[in-house]
Amino acid sequence: MNYMGRYYAWLHDPLLDEDLRRELLAIRQDDQEIKNRFYDDIDFGTAGLRGEIGAGSMLMNTYNIKLASEALSRVLLENRQAVQGVVIACDSRHRSQDFAREAALVFCGNGIPVYLFSEITPVPILSYAIRHLNCAAGITVTASHNPPQYNGYKAYAAYGGQLPPADCAAVLSYMRRLSSLADVAYMTEEAALRTGRLHYVGKDILASYYKEALQGILSPEAIQQNADLPIAYTPLFGAGNHPVRELLKQAGFHNVKVVKEQERPNGDFPGLKAPNPEEDDALRLVIRDAKKQGAALALATDPDSDRLAIAIPQNGEYHKLTGNQAACLLLYYRLSRMKELGLLPKNGLILRSIVSTSLADRIAAGFGLAVTEVLTGFRYVSQQIDLHAEKGIPLVFAFEESYGYLCVDLSRDKDAVSSALYLCEAACYYRSQGKSLMDVMTEIYETYGYQEERADTLPFPGPDGLHEMAAIMAQAREELPEAIAGKRVLAVRDYQASVRATGGVQEPLAYPKSNVVFYELEGGSWACLRPSGTEPKLKVYASAAGATQEEAHALLDAILLDRKDWISK
Incomplete structure (x- = not known):
């Protein structure tokens, strides 16, 4: 069916929501707008659905939410998992609660019990709830840190991690077979409550999550001695506001100040280009407040509270740590304390993505442990956690x-809520020793070496964007550089072909296939190309090793500036 056929199929569907029908009628004379909205059907990938909110087969709306929920219902029924039920949550984005409710009523219409969070809820707590309630699946309505016009629908499996590729493919297959909303089972909220299929949840699950997160504390006495630790926090208008503050309160912290302008949920995310803690702009107000408070650390969580950024004082200003630096700080602290307490397992599991810092490998080796690399995407992390848990490896x-x-096996997705607690705990522990977190970062570098990373994002908007990215990735595979920024290319990993090529010799890569090209450079540096799994963007990653921080930084700049020699854009 072409784009105009899709447009009229939607427009004439008697079950289409009237607000969507009005939006479609308003563009009936605009052929290009119709094409932009209906040039294809939205894809259900490993990240579920994601797109701009609006009427159209390529956009996020109740029509596509219902199709996806019907398709997932059929997968659960086919796999005889339906009786276990589905737990559903959402963040603070526009239409999130509407989309979550509509999804719930489709599952209920298929006879599947639904546990629906009555309030906006962080992703890690949704992931925790799946195993806590022994559900077959979970859904969270979120677009994470994307701009305000976006929303999404992310599906989780029974083990708490994101839905595996085979199940995603099955959902997509069923979606493609649904010709209209008449193919969707649906039940009113009143009927769903009356029949006992719909259950509203929240407080009990949160209480259980808090209890288990508190058990992951390694230095309770340090928190008790430093309960007045000044902490500045912003939820960036999202779901983290209550859970993060409540968990810190229960741990004993009583000097946590929230950014008032960003405290309440607001899907417009006013004052922000995007509610992304990776961006410096997102931390502007929390750093402002941290300076006024004299905070030991400033924290920011994104709207669905799976990502956490931290800024710490340095020479009168606040320095924002990269995700790699914060991870190394957490890893170093927890390994140190586990060793001191005799809790360090001999075969403990440490995981990082292939584009994350290899400094973590050297830290782990210092404590007798190895790091396992996985492909980018936390579902690969959660799969490994589940596989190793079955073998008794913690x-x-x-x-x-x-x-x-992820510091403890609580959630099976990124967890900004508990990680905020453990970072504050680390600050208390080192404060008791007369050290700041910046002192500890310096200690890590001086012990294990300097490594600096950065990722650039190249946008490819519009219908031709995917084709342009594909051409660049093809070129990266065909025209292999001999050197990047003066550093010899030692090996090239092609995760799509599952091979590592070095010196004319190819060896297999034991990873799932993924559209990633990775260049290993001499001296422990590297560069990598990977299309985003959720947006029309190409990610360019680089990591530079150096004898000093200045040397690593200069090499990192050179690698990224030199990218014209190894990619065409």
Whole structure:
């Protein structure tokens, strides 16, 4: 079906929401706008659905939410998992609560019990709830840190991690077979409550999560001695506001100040280009307040509270740590304390993505542990946690460079809520020793060497964007550079072909296939190309090793400036 056929199929569907019908009628004379909205059907990938909110087959709306929920319902029924039920949450974005409710009523219409959070809820707590309630699946309505016009629909499996690729493919297959909303089972909220299929949840699950998170504290006496530690925090208008502050309060912290302008949920995210803690702009107000308060650290969580950024004082200003630096700080602290307490497991599991810092490998080796690399995307982390848990191998730490950390096996997704607690705990522990967190970062570098990373993002908007990215990735595979920024290319990993090529010799890579090209450079540096899994963007990663911080920084700049020699854009 072409774009105009899709447009009229939607417009004439008698079950279409009237607000969507009005939006479609308003563009009936605009052929280009119709094409932009209907040039294809939205894809259900490993990150579920994501797109701009609006009427159209490529956009986020109740029509596509219902199709996805019907498709997932059929997968659960086919796999005989439906009786376990589904737990659903959402963040503070526009239409999030509407989308979550509509999804719930489709599952209920299929006879599947639904546990729906009555308030906006962080992703890690949704992930925790899946295992806590023994559900077959979980859904969270969120677009993470994307701009305000976006929303999404992320699906989780019974083990608490994101839905595996095979199940995502099954959902997409069912979605493509649904011709209209008449194919969707649906139940009114009144009927769902009356029949006992819909259950509103919240407080009990949060209480259980807090209890288990508090058990992950390694230095309770340090928190008790430093309960007045000044902490500045912003939820960036998202779901983290209450859970982060409540968990810190229960741990004993009583000097936590929240940024008032960003405290209440607001899907417009006023004053921000995007509610992304990776961006310096997102921390502007919390750093302002941290200076006034004299805070030991400033924290920011994104709207669904899976990502956490931290800024710490240095020479009268606040220095924002990268995701890699914060991860190394957490890893170093927790390994040190586990060793001191005799709690360090001999075979503990430490995980990082292939584009995260290899400094973590050297830290882990210093404590007799090895780091396992996984592909980018926290679902690969959660799969490994689950596989190793079955073998009795405990999680010690997991992270991604994009500000996602997991310190305990509580959630099976990035957890900004508990990570905020453990960072504050680390600050207390080192404060008792007369050290700042910046002192500890310096200690880490001096012990394990300097490594600096950065990622640039190249946008490819519009219908031709995907084709342009594909051409660049093809070129990266065909025209291999001999050197980047003067550093010899030692090996090239092509995760799509599952091979590592070095010196004319190819060896297999034991990873799932992924559209990633990775250049290993001499001296421990590297560069990497990877299309985003959720947006029409190409990610360019680089990591530079150096004898000093200045040397590492200069090499990092050179690698990224030199990219014209190894990519065409």
